[in-house]
Every structure is written in C-alpha cells, then in structure tokens.
Amino acid sequence: MSRQKNIYFSLITTSVLTIYTLIYNLNYTYAAELDQDTRTVLLNKDGKSVTLTPEQVKKGKRLFNSNCAQCHLGGITKTNPNIGLDIQSLKSAIPSRDNIESLIDYMKNPTTYDGTESIAQIHPSIKSADLFPKMRNITDEDLFAIAGHILLQSKVVTEKWGGGKIYY
Numbered sequence: 001m002s003r004q005k006n007i008y009f010s011l012i013t014t015s016v017l018t019i020y021t022l023i024y025n026l027n028y029t030y031a032a033e034l035d036q037d038t039r040t041v042l043l044n045k046d047g048k049s050v051t052l053t054p055e056q057v058k059k060g061k062r063l064f065n066s067n068c069a070q071c072h073l074g075g076i077t078k079t080n081p082n083i084g085l086d087i088q089s090l091k092s093a094i095p096s097r098d099n100i101e102s103l104i105d106y107m108k109n110p111t112t113y114d115g116t117e118s119i120a121q122i123h124p125s126i127k128s129a130d131l132f133p134k135m136r137n138i139t140d141e142d143l144f145a146i147a148g149h150i151l152l153q154s155k156v157v158t159e160k161w162g163g164g165k166i167y168y
Contacts, residue, residue, distance in 0.1 A: 034054070034057060034152075034156070036051055038152070038155055038156065039051050039052040039053075039054075039057060039152065040052075041099075041100060041148055041151040041152060041155075042098060042099040042100065042151065043099055043100050043101060044099050044100070044101045044102075045095075045096065045099055045101070045102065050100065050148075052145075052148045052152065056144070056145045056148055057145075057148065057149065057152060059142070059145040060145035060146050060147075060148045060149030060150075060152070061149050063138075063142055063145055063146050063149070064146050064149045064150065066134075067124070067134055067135075067138070067146070068124075068146065072085055074160065074161065074162070074163070075150070075153055075154075075157070075160075075161035075162035075163070076162060076163075080113075083113055084161070084162025084163070085150050085153070085154075085161065085162050086154050086159075086161050086162030086163070087151070087154040089162055090103075090150075090151075092113075093113050093114075093115070094113070094114050094115040095115055098151070099151070100144060100147045100148060100151065103143075103146075103147035103150060103151070104140070104143045104144060104147050106125075107125055107126065107138075107143050107146065107147070108125060108126040108127060108143070109125060109126070109127045110123040110125045110127075126138065126143075
C-alpha cells in the first residue's frame, strides 16, 4: 500500500509542477513581440544602455530556465526570499547589480548581498565551475544573455518578477 501512495504522490507532485510551469511560462512575452525600447536594458554602472536582439532574448530565457530557474523561478531567490532578482533588489545590492556588466561579474564571482564575502562555494558560478559542472560550458556571450533576461523580466513581468509567492 505504501508503494501505491508513493506513486500517487509522485504523480500528483509532477502534475502540479507541470501546471505551475505552464502557468508561469504564460507570463513571459516572446522575444519577437518585444519592441526595441522594451529590449533596451542598462549595460553598465555609467548609464550606458544596450538593446538586446530577439536572439539574445530567446537565448537568455532558455539559459536562465535551464541553469538558474531551479533556485530563481519567477525571479525569487529560494534560499533567501527577501532578496529577488527584481530591479530594486539588484540596485540595493553592494555593489549594485542592476546592469548587464555587474550581473556578469556576479555570475563569474558571486558575493553576499552586502558584497563582503564570496559565495562561490554555494552559488553556481564560473569561479566554481569545478563544483557546478553546468557552468563549465557557459561563455561570456551566454552570461550576457542571462543577465539581459534577468533585467528584461523586470520590465516585462513587472512586480511579479521577484515578487515571490504572493504572485505564484
């Protein structure tokens, strides 16, 4: 009887996760539908902007979903729900992470929110690719696309991105 319960529980869990994923993915706007202004995000701390190509938008979404969404689905941070990937949370980090270059820096060498300690041993990064094999084949171009995706979602999904369980 307990084996049947385990199978039943597994089926229910899988079904719920599938439905959740479908609903979540409906909130994304496809790259082809995004105008140039929407695809323009902050490149660096000096205020220079860059317009993501539709291909970069698609690639960023795909890479984020396959490499980051396990812990950051919907722009939240599962290990610390008080810190999301929304623009305000990224701006408040030290150093500020509200632009492509600083997010790439973070993905290469992650630090605590206050910037005082490295967390490369517990957060996937280029620095810790020996611990996180999925990071071994990530290129700078890939990191650019992922960072672009993170910044773009704050514009597209607005307050839901990083808003946590009140929205999902």
